[in-house]
Amino acid sequence: xxxxxxxxxxxxxxxxxxxxxxxxxxxxxxxxxxxxxxxxxxxxxxxxxxxxxxxxxxxxxxxxxxxxxxxxxxxxxxxxxxxxxxxxxxxxxxxxxxxxxxxxx
Numbered sequence: 001x002x003x004x005x006x007x008x009x010x011x012x013x014x015x016x017x018x019x020x021x022x023x024x025x026x027x028x029x030x031x032x033x034x035x036x037x038x039x040x041x042x043x044x045x046x047x048x049x050x051x052x053x054x055x056x057x058x059x060x061x062x063x064x065x066x067x068x069x070x071x072x073x074x075x076x077x078x079x080x081x082x083x084x085x086x087x088x089x090x091x092x093x094x095x096x097x098x099x100x101x102x103x104x105x
Contacts, residue, residue, distance in 0.1 A: 001053055001056075002030050002033060002037075003034075004053070004057060004060075005071070005075070005078070006027060006030055006031070008057075008060065008071075009060075009072065010023055010027050010030075012068050013072065014068075033082070
């Protein structure tokens with residue numbers, strides 16, 4: 001998904017100077033995230049493209065010019081998913097090492 005946003009979605013955002021700075025910022029954060037994930041690659045279980053990602057890409061293509069609006073409108077969902085996955089991974093790793101995890105509700 002990171003590659004999809006970096007190579008397909010973000011380059012197609014219609015830009016003005018203020019928007020371009022924001023798009024560049026998002027792109028740079030995704031590049032940083034991709035580097036972090038690569039360093040932890042051996043811990044991630046999925047290496048193949050999932051059916052869900054394939055469906056997302058197909059929907060993007062079907063929507064043609066409107067696909068960019070859908071993709072950017074759902075960017076927060078993508079980021080929330082990554083955040084939850086990494087938090088789960090972090091807590092799972094701690095529990096495997098015998099660390100105590102304190103969850104605040």
